[in-house]
Amino acid sequence: MDKQRRRDIAQAYKERKVPMGIFSLRCEPTGEIWIGMSRNLDGAANSAMFGLRMGSHRNKAMQAAWTAHGAEAFTYVVVETLAEDLGPIGKDTWLKERDRHWRARLDARPIVG
Secondary structure, three states: OOHHHHHHHHHHHHHOOOOOEEEEEEEOOOOEEEEEEEOOHHHHHHHHHHHHHHOOOOOHHHHHHHHHHOHHHEEEEEEEEOOOOOOHHHHHHHHHHHHHHHHHHHOOEEOOO
16 A cells, blocks of 8 residues: 555544444343443443453443343443534533433433442
């Protein structure tokens, strides 16, 4: 691969649209729901699942449910995605507001904690 092609691929990667928003993890046997927010929903899913699989997730209650019931008992859902037209400050505000909204609406706990 020549240098220009490599640069073009790197630039396209940097300019890609990364979905931001609110996501949930639910333990079906217990009905427990955890809500999280992220500027990178795909990365958040990978991070949460990796921590749970390794037995080292920061949320001890969620880790205990994962250990007791296994991966097949958990469901990952993107609850809401961010509109693209918000500025950086607007995105942070929106994420925090929607995180609070969904935790209250679903009687859920935060993923981190």
